[in-house]
Amino acid sequence: MELKIKALDTDFLIVGGGTAGCYAALTFCEESEGRILIAEKADIKRSGCLAAGVNAINAYIVPGRKARDYVNYAMSDAEGIARDDLLVTMAEGLNRTVSKLESLGLTILKNEEGQYVTRGNRNIKINGENMKPILADAVAAQKKITVLNRVNVFDYIVEDNRIRGAFAISVDEPVLYVISAKAVLCATGGASGLYQPNHPGFSQHKMWYPPFNTGAGYAMGIRAGAEMTTFEMRFIALRCKDTIAPTGTLAQGVGAKQINSLGEIYEQKYGITTSQRVHGTVMENLEGRGPCYLKTEGITKEQDEDLQKAYLNMAPSQTLRWLESGLTPSLQNVEIEGTEPYIVGGHTASGYWVNTNRETTIKGLFAAGDVAGGCPQKYVTGAFVEGEIAAKAALKYLGDTIAPPDEEKVQAAKSRLESFCNACPSSVSADDLEKAMQAVMDEYAGGIGAHYRYSEQSLKTAAEKIEGIEQQAQLLFAAEPQELVYILELLERLTLCKSVIAHLRARKETRWHSFAEHTDYPQTTPQWNLYINSRLINGELTVFFRPLVKEGAIYEH
Amino acid sequence: MSIEISKNLCVGCGRCVRVCPGSLIRLDGKALIPRPERCWGCASCVKECPVQAISMFLGEDMGGLGGKLAVRKENTRLHWTVRKPDGTCLTLMVDSRSSNKY
Numbered sequence: 001m002e003l004k005i006k007a008l009d010t011d012f013l014i015v016g017g018g019t020a021g022c023y024a025a026l027t028f029c030e031e032s033e034g035r036i037l038i039a040e041k042a043d044i045k046r047s048g049c050l051a052a053g054v055n056a057i058n059a060y061i062v063p064g065r066k067a068r069d070y071v072n073y074a075m076s077d078a079e080g081i082a083r084d085d086l087l088v089t090m091a092e093g094l095n096r097t098v099s100k101l102e103s104l105g106l107t108i109l110k111n112e113e114g115q116y117v118t119r120g121n122r123n124i125k126i127n128g129e130n131m132k133p134i135l136a137d138a139v140a141a142q143k144k145i146t147v148l149n150r151v152n153v154f155d156y157i158v159e160d161n162r163i164r165g166a167f168a169i170s171v172d173e174p175v176l177y178v179i180s181a182k183a184v185l186c187a188t189g190g191a192s193g194l195y196q197p198n199h200p201g202f203s204q205h206k207m208w209y210p211p212f213n214t215g216a217g218y219a220m221g222i223r224a225g226a227e228m229t230t231f232e233m234r235f236i237a238l239r240c241k242d243t244i245a246p247t248g249t250l251a252q253g254v255g256a257k258q259i260n261s262l263g264e265i266y267e268q269k270y271g272i273t274t275s276q277r278v279h280g281t282v283m284e285n286l287e288g289r290g291p292c293y294l295k296t297e298g299i300t301k302e303q304d305e306d307l308q309k310a311y312l313n314m315a316p317s318q319t320l321r322w323l324e325s326g327l328t329p330s331l332q333n334v335e336i337e338g339t340e341p342y343i344v345g346g347h348t349a350s351g352y353w354v355n356t357n358r359e360t361t362i363k364g365l366f367a368a369g370d371v372a373g374g375c376p377q378k379y380v381t382g383a384f385v386e387g388e389i390a391a392k393a394a395l396k397y398l399g400d401t402i403a404p405p406d407e408e409k410v411q412a413a414k415s416r417l418e419s420f421c422n423a424c425p426s427s428v429s430a431d432d433l434e435k436a437m438q439a440v441m442d443e444y445a446g447g448i449g450a451h452y453r454y455s456e457q458s459l460k461t462a463a464e465k466i467e468g469i470e471q472q473a474q475l476l477f478a479a480e481p482q483e484l485v486y487i488l489e490l491l492e493r494l495t496l497c498k499s500v501i502a503h504l505r506a507r508k509e510t511r512w513h514s515f516a517e518h519t520d521y522p523q524t525t526p527q528w529n530l531y532i533n534s535r536l537i538n539g540e541l542t543v544f545f546r547p548l549v550k551e552g553a554i555y556e557h
Numbered sequence: 558m559s560i561e562i563s564k565n566l567c568v569g570c571g572r573c574v575r576v577c578p579g580s581l582i583r584l585d586g587k588a589l590i591p592r593p594e595r596c597w598g599c600a601s602c603v604k605e606c607p608v609q610a611i612s613m614f615l616g617e618d619m620g621g622l623g624g625k626l627a628v629r630k631e632n633t634r635l636h637w638t639v640r641k642p643d644g645t646c647l648t649l650m651v652d653s654r655s656s657n658k659y
Contacts, residue, residue: 046576051599055657107654127653129635150580171580199558203616205579205597206558212579212597242619243558253658308649310657312637316600316626317558320615323639323647324624482580 001421001480003169003176003414007404010037010146012394013166013181015153015217018048019380020369021187022135023097024387029142031391034398036145037179039168041152041485042212045136048189049210049346049370050380053129055249055314057108058379059094062118067091070122074377077273079511080529081230082349083374085554089356090375093385098124101384105134120252129313131380151177154216154488155413156184156224156365157405163365164402166220167413169488174421174481176414180404183364183394186352187387190344190370191215191496193434196442196449197340198244200435206317208237208244209342217371218343218351219492222499227353227361227535229373229546231496232503232516234341235348236278236452240294241335245315247294250334253310254303256294258336260284266292270513274347278338279513282451293333304330338514340448343500346370346378348515353533355557357393358386361535364397366390374531374549420487423477430486433473437494440465445501452514459505466501470494498541499534506532506543558616559596560603561625562588566610573602573611604628604635612640 012028014021017040025036040047061067070091075082098116102108107127109117116124139145153168163184168177192209205211221228238247250256258267258277266289270280281292299307307329311318322328345351351373352360359366368386369378378386441447444462446454454462473491478484508521509528531546549555562573567587574582578599582590588610590596603611609629615621623642628635633653640646651657 042578042580043575046599046601047578051578051597051601109658125657127651127655127657129651130653149575199616199619201616201618202594203558203619205595206616206619207597210578210597211595243615305649306658309651312635312649312651313657316603316613316637317598317615319637319649320613320624320626320639321620323649324615324622324641 001174003174005176007178009180011035011182013184014038015186016188017044020383020387022139023384024185024391025145027388027391029144038147039151039153040149043149050132053314055310057124059381060124078376082376083549084551085356086375090382090385094381097381097384104138152485156220158224162363180402182400182402183397185366185390186217186371187368188217189213192342195340195447196438208339214489214492215496216492219495225536229353229531229533230349231500232507233348234515235344236341237339238277241337243317243321245318250294254299256296259295260289260292275512275515291335293335295333296329297333299330304328344370345373349374349376358390420478425477430490434490437469453517453519455519463501466497503532558598559593560613563610566608572605576601576605
């Protein structure tokens with residue numbers, strides 16, 4: 001297989017047409033006459049986290065609350081390891097993006113006075129099954145936006161720490177795209193598939209986070225020498241057993257409490273932050289009081305039916321489970337379990353180290369949504385706001401001139417890819433190595449099988465084994481473009497695994513149960529009130545610390 | 558967790574190929590999913606199919622009982638049907654203009 005080269009140029013390249021990417025494209029369009037190119041490895045109609053839909057806006061400033069309340073909530077959930085300046089700029093924009101989505105056609109539940117109906121202190125109720133098609137339609141209506149579907153960006157083009165575009169390959173044809181751009185937004189989403197999932201067999205992709213989000217954005221940043229932050233703050237979701245469907249709708253919608261097999265409500269015992277809820281469930285199981293459930297038995301018939309419909313709008317597998325078994329939530333409590341760990345900056349603080357404009361340490365490269373660090377509890381609306389902030393800030397580069405990369409650089413990228421296409425067909429596949437990687441991470445870097453725990457020694461072992469798998473991966477063979485994409489995705493995950501392990505090793509405390517449970521250091525200590533950041537310097541992954549950006553302060557690069 | 562595409566019902570329009578967020582469906586006259594274990598279960602293709610040729614099921618490894626979930630679109634309404642192995646069917650309707658209550 002020989003790759004044909006196709007050169008493209010644009011003003012603003014958006015890598016990933018998901019939640020943040022689409023919103024950024026729409027904003028850039030409103031603010032300038034510049035050209036926008038969205039490179040999306042699937043198709044923007046249903047790609048990214050919103051594929052199945054979402055049934056609530058989870059980040060919203062409800063009447064009577066202020067942006068600061070939201071910032072305080074997110075900061076407290078992160079036990080202080082988040083950026084005040086990023087949280088403030090995000091929280092201030094949340095409600096604005098909801099109005100915009102409503103004008104595009106999103107259904108939001110309203111009361112008789114025409115006000116949004118709230119669910120708790122930060123949520124409003126919507127019908128978000130079609131949120132992604134709504135965004136995709138809005139993007140399609142703009143002539144200045146070109147969407148390149150089924151094209152996978154795998155590396156940035158950077159010179160003198162200034163972004164100049166990116167390399168991409170087609171999922172369908174042997175084509176290498178060389179895209180020149182004045183500014184680039186990374187909006188690829190976070191990473192799943194680093195750890196062995198709940199169901200490693202046939203249902204291996206029945207996971208919380210999109211299995212197609214491979215951490216490409218993180219890996220490209222790491223390789224290009226961007227500064228990254230807080231990879232040790234992993235995210236583990238507490239979900240309905242097997243279907244991995246959301247539990248928030250049961251907990252907040254019908255007030256279902258977490259109970260153990262003895263029927264005792266255990267959530268107060270451990271605390272109610274996200275990590276404490278997971279940890280409590282792990283502990284109840286370990287101490288012989290599992291399985292654990294959300295207590296739904298006894299809810300009304302009407303609530304039961306409404307729940308079945310609500311899940312069809314975001315996690316239809318759960319409704320299928322209820323209906324095929326006949327055991328709907330009013331008849332049987334819903335069993336819960338923790339997922340495997342993910343790296344996802346929309347929920348925790350992992351990702352690119354950015355300034356308040358969401359610009360990374362590479363000039364002209366922005367990050368929004370799950371790849372942007374320091375700003376947890378973003379959910380959908382927070383990702384929109386970050387896309388909006390980044391798009392507005394990217395305007396300043398419109399006047400720049402960017403020359404296409406040197407031929408030498410293009411040929412190097414081409415021959416690297418072709419080395420996989422021309423390798424000897426081997427007995428080992430990218431799938432095999434992915435499973436090996438997931439098993440290592442599970443056992444030695446705190447996966448489900450290790451009850452999310454790790455030690456200095458186990459992390460050292462994990463690092464060595466991941467290194468070995470990475471060497472084997474260089475010899476993989478791709479017979480067609482899709483297989484080449486799978487190899488690149490495996491390499492992205494391996495790059496990220498190494499950074500995650502390095503960050504877990506660096507934080508010598510247990511700040512968040514389960515998310516980062518270090519058995520050698522089971523306590524939290526104030527000396528770790530700092531950010532753990534990392535950067536590739538002369539090919540070496542270097543970990544360093546930064547002081548916290550506290551209330552009122554603003555970090556600048 | 559995956560999908561099943563009925564060869565008899567599929568008309569080969571390719572709309573499912575387009576919407577799959579994992580680019581897992583191919584068109585060879587009719588739609589097929591060569592690697593069903595890579596499916597996320599998002600149901601995008603199930604909703605997109607104009608002839609209800611695609612249904613989703615829960616794998617046995619996650620406690621699936623053989624039920625199949627398909628959906629028919631009628632303007633803003635989605636009619637979801639679960640067909641159990643014994644042939645019985647249950648249908649639920651969700652209108653995208655009405656918000657969910659939870």
